[in-house]
Amino acid sequence: MKQPGIVLINTSHPGNIGATARAMKNMGLGKLCLVEPKHYPSAEATARASGADNLLAGANCFATLEDAVAECELVIGASARGRTLPLPMLDPRSCAELVQQQPDIERVAILFGRERTGLTNDELDRCHYLVQIPTDPDYPSLNIAAAVQVIAYELRIAAGAVEKPDEAEVEYASMTQMEQFYTHLQHTLVALEFLDPDNPRQLMRRLRRLFNRARPDQNEINILRGILTAANRKTR
Amino acid sequence: MKQPGIVLINTSHPGNIGATARAMKNMGLGKLCLVEPKHYPSAEATARASGADNLLAGANCFATLEDAVAECELVIGASARGRTLPLPMLDPRSCAELVQQQPDIERVAILFGRERTGLTNDELDRCHYLVQIPTDPDYPSLNIAAAVQVIAYELRIAAGAVEKPDEAEVEYASMTQMEQFYTHLQHTLVALEFLDPDNPRQLMRRLRRLFNRARPDQNEINILRGILTAANRKTR
Numbered sequence: 001m002k003q004p005g006i007v008l009i010n011t012s013h014p015g016n017i018g019a020t021a022r023a024m025k026n027m028g029l030g031k032l033c034l035v036e037p038k039h040y041p042s043a044e045a046t047a048r049a050s051g052a053d054n055l056l057a058g059a060n061c062f063a064t065l066e067d068a069v070a071e072c073e074l075v076i077g078a079s080a081r082g083r084t085l086p087l088p089m090l091d092p093r094s095c096a097e098l099v100q101q102q103p104d105i106e107r108v109a110i111l112f113g114r115e116r117t118g119l120t121n122d123e124l125d126r127c128h129y130l131v132q133i134p135t136d137p138d139y140p141s142l143n144i145a146a147a148v149q150v151i152a153y154e155l156r157i158a159a160g161a162v163e164k165p166d167e168a169e170v171e172y173a174s175m176t177q178m179e180q181f182y183t184h185l186q187h188t189l190v191a192l193e194f195l196d197p198d199n200p201r202q203l204m205r206r207l208r209r210l211f212n213r214a215r216p217d218q219n220e221i222n223i224l225r226g227i228l229t230a231a232n233r234k235t236r
Numbered sequence: 237m238k239q240p241g242i243v244l245i246n247t248s249h250p251g252n253i254g255a256t257a258r259a260m261k262n263m264g265l266g267k268l269c270l271v272e273p274k275h276y277p278s279a280e281a282t283a284r285a286s287g288a289d290n291l292l293a294g295a296n297c298f299a300t301l302e303d304a305v306a307e308c309e310l311v312i313g314a315s316a317r318g319r320t321l322p323l324p325m326l327d328p329r330s331c332a333e334l335v336q337q338q339p340d341i342e343r344v345a346i347l348f349g350r351e352r353t354g355l356t357n358d359e360l361d362r363c364h365y366l367v368q369i370p371t372d373p374d375y376p377s378l379n380i381a382a383a384v385q386v387i388a389y390e391l392r393i394a395a396g397a398v399e400k401p402d403e404a405e406v407e408y409a410s411m412t413q414m415e416q417f418y419t420h421l422q423h424t425l426v427a428l429e430f431l432d433p434d435n436p437r438q439l440m441r442r443l444r445r446l447f448n449r450a451r452p453d454q455n456e457i458n459i460l461r462g463i464l465t466a467a468n469r470k471t472r
Contacts, residue, residue, distance in 0.1 A: 142259075192466040223446075
Protein backbone atom coordinates (compact mmCIF):
# COMPACT_ATOMS: atom_id res chain seq x y z
CA MET A 1 0.00 0.00 0.00
CA LYS A 2 1.42 3.34 -1.11
CA GLN A 3 1.12 5.67 1.78
CA PRO A 4 1.29 9.22 3.02
CA GLY A 5 3.38 10.37 5.96
CA ILE A 6 1.67 10.96 9.29
CA VAL A 7 3.26 14.00 10.93
CA LEU A 8 2.78 14.67 14.65
CA ILE A 9 3.76 18.17 15.66
CA ASN A 10 5.08 19.03 19.10
CA THR A 11 3.22 16.21 20.83
CA SER A 12 3.20 16.58 24.62
CA HIS A 13 2.33 13.06 25.77
CA PRO A 14 4.57 10.24 24.58
CA GLY A 15 1.68 7.82 25.15
CA ASN A 16 -0.10 9.51 22.26
CA ILE A 17 2.88 8.89 19.99
CA GLY A 18 2.85 5.20 20.89
CA ALA A 19 -0.92 4.90 20.41
CA THR A 20 -0.60 6.66 17.05
CA ALA A 21 2.04 4.15 15.94
CA ARG A 22 -0.30 1.31 16.86
CA ALA A 23 -3.28 2.89 15.06
CA MET A 24 -1.13 3.37 11.95
CA LYS A 25 0.25 -0.14 11.92
CA ASN A 26 -3.21 -1.66 12.37
CA MET A 27 -4.23 0.13 9.19
CA GLY A 28 -1.06 -0.77 7.29
CA LEU A 29 0.61 2.63 7.50
CA GLY A 30 4.28 2.89 8.42
CA LYS A 31 5.64 6.37 7.80
CA LEU A 32 5.62 8.28 11.09
CA CYS A 33 7.27 11.70 11.30
CA LEU A 34 7.72 13.59 14.55
CA VAL A 35 8.32 17.31 14.67
CA GLU A 36 9.76 18.45 17.98
CA PRO A 37 8.11 15.87 20.26
CA LYS A 38 8.27 16.98 23.92
CA HIS A 39 9.52 13.61 25.25
CA TYR A 40 10.94 11.10 22.85
CA PRO A 41 11.99 8.31 22.82
CA SER A 42 10.01 7.24 25.84
CA ALA A 43 9.08 4.03 27.63
CA GLU A 44 5.47 5.16 27.69
CA ALA A 45 5.39 5.55 23.92
CA THR A 46 6.80 2.06 23.51
CA ALA A 47 4.28 0.57 25.96
CA ARG A 48 1.31 2.16 24.22
CA ALA A 49 2.64 1.18 20.79
CA SER A 50 2.08 -2.43 21.79
CA GLY A 51 3.54 -4.42 18.86
CA ALA A 52 4.10 -1.33 16.72
CA ASP A 53 7.43 -0.35 18.26
CA ASN A 54 9.12 -0.88 14.89
CA LEU A 55 7.25 2.23 13.68
CA LEU A 56 8.64 4.19 16.61
CA ALA A 57 12.14 2.92 15.92
CA GLY A 58 11.78 3.92 12.27
CA ALA A 59 10.13 7.29 12.92
CA ASN A 60 11.83 10.33 11.43
CA CYS A 61 12.34 13.23 13.82
CA PHE A 62 12.53 16.79 12.54
CA ALA A 63 13.33 20.10 14.18
CA THR A 64 10.79 22.00 12.07
CA LEU A 65 7.68 21.29 10.06
CA GLU A 66 9.40 22.88 7.09
CA ASP A 67 12.02 20.13 7.14
CA ALA A 68 9.42 17.42 7.64
CA VAL A 69 7.41 18.36 4.56
CA ALA A 70 10.24 19.63 2.35
CA GLU A 71 9.78 16.91 -0.27
CA CYS A 72 5.99 16.83 -0.09
CA GLU A 73 3.59 17.98 -2.77
CA LEU A 74 0.35 17.88 -0.83
CA VAL A 75 -0.07 18.78 2.84
CA ILE A 76 -3.34 18.24 4.71
CA GLY A 77 -3.85 19.50 8.25
CA ALA A 78 -6.21 17.83 10.71
CA SER A 79 -8.30 20.48 12.42
CA ALA A 80 -11.01 20.27 15.04
CA ARG A 81 -12.60 23.54 14.08
CA GLY A 82 -13.20 25.90 11.21
CA ARG A 83 -10.67 28.66 10.86
CA THR A 84 -11.14 32.32 10.15
CA LEU A 85 -9.01 32.39 7.04
CA PRO A 86 -10.67 29.78 4.91
CA LEU A 87 -8.87 26.72 3.62
CA PRO A 88 -10.69 24.06 1.63
CA MET A 89 -12.22 21.55 4.07
CA LEU A 90 -12.42 17.79 3.61
CA ASP A 91 -14.19 15.13 5.62
CA PRO A 92 -12.14 11.98 6.33
CA ARG A 93 -13.63 10.02 3.44
CA SER A 94 -13.04 12.63 0.77
CA CYS A 95 -9.60 13.27 2.27
CA ALA A 96 -8.72 9.59 1.82
CA GLU A 97 -10.03 9.62 -1.74
CA LEU A 98 -8.04 12.74 -2.57
CA VAL A 99 -4.88 11.16 -1.16
CA GLN A 100 -5.51 8.01 -3.15
CA GLN A 101 -5.83 10.00 -6.38
CA GLN A 102 -2.43 11.66 -6.04
CA PRO A 103 0.19 10.74 -8.63
CA ASP A 104 2.72 10.16 -5.84
CA ILE A 105 1.14 9.24 -2.51
CA GLU A 106 4.54 9.05 -0.89
CA ARG A 107 4.73 12.83 -1.19
CA VAL A 108 1.57 13.49 0.81
CA ALA A 109 1.71 14.49 4.49
CA ILE A 110 -1.15 14.64 6.97
CA LEU A 111 -0.45 16.87 9.97
CA PHE A 112 -1.73 16.41 13.51
CA GLY A 113 -1.11 19.31 15.86
CA ARG A 114 -0.64 19.71 19.59
CA GLU A 115 -3.00 18.01 22.05
CA ARG A 116 -4.49 21.24 23.35
CA THR A 117 -3.95 23.83 20.70
CA GLY A 118 -3.74 21.97 17.40
CA LEU A 119 -1.93 23.64 14.51
CA THR A 120 -0.57 27.17 14.59
CA ASN A 121 -1.38 29.70 11.89
CA ASP A 122 2.11 29.34 10.51
CA GLU A 123 1.58 25.58 10.20
CA LEU A 124 -1.84 26.06 8.60
CA ASP A 125 -0.18 28.32 6.03
CA ARG A 126 1.68 25.28 4.75
CA CYS A 127 -1.49 23.24 4.24
CA HIS A 128 -3.36 22.81 0.99
CA TYR A 129 -6.45 21.44 2.74
CA LEU A 130 -7.85 20.84 6.18
CA VAL A 131 -9.52 17.58 7.18
CA GLN A 132 -12.15 17.70 9.89
CA ILE A 133 -13.54 14.60 11.58
CA PRO A 134 -17.27 14.98 12.17
CA THR A 135 -17.95 15.16 15.91
CA ASP A 136 -20.50 16.21 18.43
CA PRO A 137 -20.13 20.01 18.25
CA ASP A 138 -20.28 20.18 22.05
CA TYR A 139 -17.25 17.93 22.46
CA PRO A 140 -15.21 18.13 19.30
CA SER A 141 -11.65 17.48 20.40
CA LEU A 142 -10.48 13.94 19.66
CA ASN A 143 -7.42 12.39 21.20
CA ILE A 144 -4.63 12.55 18.60
CA ALA A 145 -4.24 8.80 18.24
CA ALA A 146 -8.04 8.49 17.89
CA ALA A 147 -8.00 11.08 15.12
CA VAL A 148 -5.16 9.25 13.37
CA GLN A 149 -7.15 6.01 13.76
CA VAL A 150 -10.17 7.44 11.92
CA ILE A 151 -8.10 8.97 9.11
CA ALA A 152 -5.97 5.84 8.74
CA TYR A 153 -9.11 3.68 8.63
CA GLU A 154 -10.52 5.76 5.77
CA LEU A 155 -7.15 5.66 3.99
CA ARG A 156 -7.17 1.88 4.19
CA ILE A 157 -10.66 1.66 2.75
CA ALA A 158 -9.92 4.17 0.00
CA ALA A 159 -6.74 2.31 -0.95
CA GLY A 160 -8.84 -0.73 -1.70
CA ALA A 161 -11.63 1.05 -3.45
CA VAL A 162 -10.35 3.96 -5.44
CA GLU A 163 -8.80 3.69 -8.84
CA LYS A 164 -6.67 6.51 -10.05
CA PRO A 165 -8.30 8.60 -12.74
CA ASP A 166 -6.16 8.56 -15.89
CA GLU A 167 -5.00 12.04 -15.91
CA ALA A 168 -1.90 13.56 -17.40
CA GLU A 169 0.94 13.11 -14.96
CA VAL A 170 1.40 16.31 -13.02
CA GLU A 171 4.73 17.15 -11.46
CA TYR A 172 3.72 19.35 -8.58
CA ALA A 173 6.13 21.81 -7.08
CA SER A 174 7.62 20.50 -3.84
CA MET A 175 7.11 22.35 -0.57
CA THR A 176 10.73 23.51 -0.77
CA GLN A 177 10.13 25.01 -4.20
CA MET A 178 6.99 26.66 -2.87
CA GLU A 179 8.94 28.19 0.02
CA GLN A 180 11.54 29.52 -2.40
CA PHE A 181 8.74 31.04 -4.45
CA TYR A 182 7.16 32.67 -1.37
CA THR A 183 10.51 34.15 -0.33
CA HIS A 184 11.01 35.52 -3.85
CA LEU A 185 7.43 36.86 -3.88
CA GLN A 186 7.87 38.59 -0.54
CA HIS A 187 11.13 40.29 -1.59
CA THR A 188 9.49 41.44 -4.79
CA LEU A 189 6.44 42.85 -3.04
CA VAL A 190 8.71 44.81 -0.71
CA ALA A 191 10.72 46.11 -3.70
CA LEU A 192 7.44 47.10 -5.40
CA GLU A 193 6.50 48.94 -2.19
CA PHE A 194 3.30 46.91 -2.07
CA LEU A 195 4.31 45.13 1.12
CA ASP A 196 5.49 47.24 4.04
CA PRO A 197 7.93 45.08 6.03
CA ASP A 198 7.09 47.10 9.14
CA ASN A 199 3.39 46.44 8.74
CA PRO A 200 2.99 43.22 6.74
CA ARG A 201 -0.53 42.50 8.04
CA GLN A 202 -1.94 39.26 6.63
CA LEU A 203 -0.67 39.76 3.12
CA MET A 204 1.73 36.83 2.80
CA ARG A 205 -0.67 34.48 4.57
CA ARG A 206 -3.43 35.35 2.14
CA LEU A 207 -1.15 34.87 -0.86
CA ARG A 208 0.06 31.54 0.51
CA ARG A 209 -3.49 30.31 0.76
CA LEU A 210 -4.26 31.40 -2.76
CA PHE A 211 -1.22 29.76 -4.34
CA ASN A 212 -1.37 26.64 -2.16
CA ARG A 213 -4.92 26.15 -3.31
CA ALA A 214 -3.82 26.29 -6.92
CA ARG A 215 -1.05 23.70 -6.31
CA PRO A 216 1.27 24.92 -9.06
CA ASP A 217 3.23 22.38 -11.07
CA GLN A 218 6.95 22.71 -11.82
CA ASN A 219 6.36 24.59 -15.05
CA GLU A 220 3.92 27.04 -13.49
CA ILE A 221 6.20 27.80 -10.58
CA ASN A 222 8.97 28.57 -13.09
CA ILE A 223 6.66 30.99 -14.92
CA LEU A 224 5.71 32.73 -11.67
CA ARG A 225 9.33 33.10 -10.64
CA GLY A 226 10.16 34.43 -14.10
CA ILE A 227 7.52 37.13 -13.61
CA LEU A 228 8.99 38.03 -10.22
CA THR A 229 12.48 38.29 -11.69
CA ALA A 230 11.17 40.59 -14.46
CA ALA A 231 9.39 42.78 -11.88
CA ASN A 232 12.49 42.96 -9.70
CA ARG A 233 14.59 44.09 -12.63
CA LYS A 234 12.29 47.12 -13.07
CA THR A 235 12.71 48.17 -9.44
CA ARG A 236 16.48 48.57 -9.65
CA MET B 237 -29.17 11.06 18.05
CA LYS B 238 -30.74 7.70 18.90
CA GLN B 239 -28.00 5.43 19.97
CA PRO B 240 -26.90 1.91 20.72
CA GLY B 241 -25.17 0.84 23.92
CA ILE B 242 -21.43 0.29 23.86
CA VAL B 243 -20.60 -2.70 26.08
CA LEU B 244 -17.04 -3.30 27.30
CA ILE B 245 -16.52 -6.77 28.68
CA ASN B 246 -13.99 -7.54 31.41
CA THR B 247 -11.65 -4.72 30.43
CA SER B 248 -8.22 -5.00 32.10
CA HIS B 249 -6.88 -1.46 31.74
CA PRO B 250 -8.97 1.35 33.18
CA GLY B 251 -7.21 3.76 30.78
CA ASN B 252 -9.02 1.98 27.94
CA ILE B 253 -12.37 2.60 29.62
CA GLY B 254 -11.60 6.30 29.91
CA ALA B 255 -10.38 6.54 26.31
CA THR B 256 -13.52 4.71 25.16
CA ALA B 257 -15.72 7.24 26.97
CA ARG B 258 -13.89 10.06 25.24
CA ALA B 259 -14.19 8.40 21.81
CA MET B 260 -17.91 7.88 22.38
CA LYS B 261 -18.59 11.40 23.53
CA ASN B 262 -16.69 12.90 20.59
CA MET B 263 -19.08 11.03 18.30
CA GLY B 264 -22.19 11.93 20.30
CA LEU B 265 -22.68 8.55 21.97
CA GLY B 266 -23.46 8.38 25.68
CA LYS B 267 -24.56 4.91 26.71
CA LEU B 268 -21.58 3.06 28.17
CA CYS B 269 -22.05 -0.35 29.82
CA LEU B 270 -19.31 -2.16 31.69
CA VAL B 271 -19.40 -5.88 32.35
CA GLU B 272 -17.02 -6.93 35.12
CA PRO B 273 -14.30 -4.34 34.59
CA LYS B 274 -11.07 -5.32 36.37
CA HIS B 275 -10.48 -1.92 37.98
CA TYR B 276 -13.30 0.53 38.16
CA PRO B 277 -13.82 3.34 39.03
CA SER B 278 -10.26 4.45 38.55
CA ALA B 279 -8.31 7.70 38.44
CA GLU B 280 -6.62 6.51 35.25
CA ALA B 281 -9.98 6.05 33.54
CA THR B 282 -11.01 9.56 34.54
CA ALA B 283 -7.73 11.05 33.33
CA ARG B 284 -7.96 9.40 29.92
CA ALA B 285 -11.64 10.33 29.59
CA SER B 286 -10.54 13.96 29.44
CA GLY B 287 -13.84 15.90 29.45
CA ALA B 288 -15.99 12.77 29.07
CA ASP B 289 -16.06 11.84 32.75
CA ASN B 290 -19.83 12.32 32.79
CA LEU B 291 -20.05 9.17 30.65
CA LEU B 292 -18.00 7.29 33.23
CA ALA B 293 -20.18 8.59 36.04
CA GLY B 294 -23.29 7.53 34.13
CA ALA B 295 -21.94 4.13 33.01
CA ASN B 296 -23.98 1.07 33.96
CA CYS B 297 -22.00 -1.75 35.51
CA PHE B 298 -23.18 -5.36 35.20
CA ALA B 299 -21.97 -8.61 36.67
CA THR B 300 -22.70 -10.57 33.51
CA LEU B 301 -23.18 -9.96 29.82
CA GLU B 302 -26.57 -11.60 30.10
CA ASP B 303 -27.69 -8.80 32.42
CA ALA B 304 -26.16 -6.12 30.25
CA VAL B 305 -28.03 -7.13 27.09
CA ALA B 306 -31.24 -8.37 28.72
CA GLU B 307 -33.39 -5.66 27.12
CA CYS B 308 -31.63 -5.64 23.76
CA GLU B 309 -33.01 -6.83 20.45
CA LEU B 310 -29.83 -6.81 18.39
CA VAL B 311 -26.33 -7.64 19.64
CA ILE B 312 -23.24 -7.13 17.50
CA GLY B 313 -19.82 -8.32 18.62
CA ALA B 314 -16.61 -6.60 17.55
CA SER B 315 -14.10 -9.18 16.50
CA ALA B 316 -10.55 -8.92 15.24
CA ARG B 317 -10.63 -12.23 13.44
CA GLY B 318 -12.92 -14.62 11.67
CA ARG B 319 -14.32 -17.32 13.91
CA THR B 320 -14.68 -21.01 13.33
CA LEU B 321 -18.42 -21.00 14.02
CA PRO B 322 -19.61 -18.66 11.36
CA LEU B 323 -21.66 -15.63 12.24
CA PRO B 324 -22.69 -13.05 9.67
CA MET B 325 -19.87 -10.54 9.31
CA LEU B 326 -20.25 -6.81 8.87
CA ASP B 327 -17.74 -4.14 8.10
CA PRO B 328 -18.04 -0.96 10.20
CA ARG B 329 -20.00 0.94 7.56
CA SER B 330 -22.61 -1.75 6.98
CA CYS B 331 -22.78 -2.30 10.74
CA ALA B 332 -23.62 1.38 11.24
CA GLU B 333 -26.24 1.25 8.49
CA LEU B 334 -27.79 -1.86 10.01
CA VAL B 335 -27.96 -0.20 13.41
CA GLN B 336 -29.51 2.87 11.86
CA GLN B 337 -32.23 0.78 10.23
CA GLN B 338 -33.39 -0.76 13.50
CA PRO B 339 -36.87 0.16 14.70
CA ASP B 340 -35.47 0.85 18.17
CA ILE B 341 -31.82 1.80 18.14
CA GLU B 342 -31.84 2.09 21.92
CA ARG B 343 -32.13 -1.69 22.04
CA VAL B 344 -28.95 -2.38 20.09
CA ALA B 345 -25.71 -3.33 21.86
CA ILE B 346 -22.22 -3.47 20.40
CA LEU B 347 -19.80 -5.62 22.39
CA PHE B 348 -16.07 -5.11 22.79
CA GLY B 349 -14.18 -7.95 24.44
CA ARG B 350 -11.01 -8.29 26.49
CA GLU B 351 -7.79 -6.58 25.43
CA ARG B 352 -5.92 -9.82 24.73
CA THR B 353 -8.52 -12.46 24.11
CA GLY B 354 -11.59 -10.65 22.79
CA LEU B 355 -14.97 -12.34 23.18
CA THR B 356 -15.44 -15.88 24.51
CA ASN B 357 -17.47 -18.46 22.62
CA ASP B 358 -20.23 -18.09 25.15
CA GLU B 359 -20.34 -14.35 24.48
CA LEU B 360 -20.26 -14.87 20.70
CA ASP B 361 -23.27 -17.14 21.09
CA ARG B 362 -25.27 -14.11 22.18
CA CYS B 363 -24.38 -12.11 19.07
CA HIS B 364 -26.51 -11.74 15.96
CA TYR B 365 -23.62 -10.39 13.91
CA LEU B 366 -19.92 -9.73 14.15
CA VAL B 367 -18.35 -6.50 13.04
CA GLN B 368 -14.76 -6.57 11.87
CA ILE B 369 -12.66 -3.48 11.27
CA PRO B 370 -10.48 -3.92 8.18
CA THR B 371 -6.82 -4.04 9.21
CA ASP B 372 -3.43 -5.08 8.05
CA PRO B 373 -3.68 -8.88 8.39
CA ASP B 374 -0.21 -8.97 9.93
CA TYR B 375 -1.20 -6.67 12.79
CA PRO B 376 -4.94 -6.90 13.25
CA SER B 377 -5.52 -6.17 16.91
CA LEU B 378 -6.75 -2.64 17.58
CA ASN B 379 -6.73 -1.03 20.97
CA ILE B 380 -10.29 -1.20 22.35
CA ALA B 381 -10.84 2.54 22.46
CA ALA B 382 -9.48 2.81 18.90
CA ALA B 383 -11.97 0.16 17.76
CA VAL B 384 -14.80 1.98 19.52
CA GLN B 385 -13.63 5.20 17.83
CA VAL B 386 -13.94 3.69 14.34
CA ILE B 387 -17.35 2.12 15.00
CA ALA B 388 -18.67 5.28 16.67
CA TYR B 389 -17.41 7.39 13.77
CA GLU B 390 -19.34 5.23 11.29
CA LEU B 391 -22.42 5.35 13.54
CA ARG B 392 -22.26 9.12 13.53
CA ILE B 393 -22.04 9.29 9.76
CA ALA B 394 -24.83 6.76 9.26
CA ALA B 395 -27.04 8.67 11.67
CA GLY B 396 -26.88 11.52 9.20
CA ALA B 397 -25.90 13.72 12.08
CA VAL B 398 -23.09 14.89 9.91
CA GLU B 399 -23.12 18.44 8.86
CA LYS B 400 -20.81 19.76 6.26
CA PRO B 401 -17.56 20.87 7.82
CA ASP B 402 -17.86 24.49 8.84
CA GLU B 403 -16.31 26.53 6.16
CA ALA B 404 -16.36 30.27 6.04
CA GLU B 405 -18.62 31.67 3.33
CA VAL B 406 -16.54 32.44 0.29
CA GLU B 407 -17.42 35.21 -2.13
CA TYR B 408 -15.72 34.07 -5.28
CA ALA B 409 -14.66 36.56 -7.92
CA SER B 410 -17.10 36.73 -10.81
CA MET B 411 -16.02 35.76 -14.32
CA THR B 412 -16.10 39.46 -15.25
CA GLN B 413 -13.71 40.26 -12.42
CA MET B 414 -11.48 37.40 -13.53
CA GLU B 415 -11.41 38.74 -17.10
CA GLN B 416 -10.51 42.21 -15.83
CA PHE B 417 -7.72 40.64 -13.81
CA TYR B 418 -6.38 38.71 -16.82
CA THR B 419 -6.41 41.87 -18.98
CA HIS B 420 -4.57 43.77 -16.24
CA LEU B 421 -2.11 40.87 -15.85
CA GLN B 422 -1.41 40.72 -19.58
CA HIS B 423 -0.73 44.49 -19.82
CA THR B 424 1.56 44.27 -16.84
CA LEU B 425 3.53 41.34 -18.24
CA VAL B 426 4.03 43.25 -21.48
CA ALA B 427 5.18 46.31 -19.53
CA LEU B 428 7.61 44.13 -17.56
CA GLU B 429 8.90 42.77 -20.88
CA PHE B 430 8.10 39.28 -19.72
CA LEU B 431 5.44 38.76 -22.37
CA ASP B 432 6.29 39.55 -25.98
CA PRO B 433 3.03 40.62 -27.69
CA ASP B 434 4.47 39.46 -31.04
CA ASN B 435 5.22 36.02 -29.69
CA PRO B 436 2.88 35.38 -26.75
CA ARG B 437 3.13 31.59 -26.98
CA GLN B 438 0.99 29.83 -24.37
CA LEU B 439 1.77 32.15 -21.50
CA MET B 440 -1.66 33.62 -20.80
CA ARG B 441 -3.36 30.26 -21.23
CA ARG B 442 -1.06 28.72 -18.66
CA LEU B 443 -1.63 31.56 -16.21
CA ARG B 444 -5.38 31.35 -16.70
CA ARG B 445 -5.33 27.69 -15.88
CA LEU B 446 -3.31 28.32 -12.73
CA PHE B 447 -5.49 31.14 -11.38
CA ASN B 448 -8.78 29.53 -12.40
CA ARG B 449 -7.75 26.45 -10.45
CA ALA B 450 -7.22 28.58 -7.35
CA ARG B 451 -10.70 30.21 -7.69
CA PRO B 452 -9.75 33.51 -6.05
CA ASP B 453 -12.27 35.25 -3.83
CA GLN B 454 -13.08 38.95 -4.06
CA ASN B 455 -10.47 39.93 -1.54
CA GLU B 456 -7.73 37.88 -3.20
CA ILE B 457 -8.46 39.29 -6.63
CA ASN B 458 -8.17 42.79 -5.16
CA ILE B 459 -4.78 41.90 -3.69
CA LEU B 460 -3.58 40.51 -7.02
CA ARG B 461 -4.72 43.62 -8.86
CA GLY B 462 -3.03 45.80 -6.25
CA ILE B 463 0.24 43.98 -6.94
CA LEU B 464 -0.18 44.53 -10.68
CA THR B 465 -0.82 48.24 -10.14
CA ALA B 466 2.33 48.50 -7.99
CA ALA B 467 4.38 46.69 -10.65
CA ASN B 468 3.01 48.93 -13.40
CA ARG B 469 3.97 52.02 -11.47
CA LYS B 470 7.64 50.88 -11.48
CA THR B 471 7.65 50.45 -15.26
CA ARG B 472 6.78 54.04 -15.99
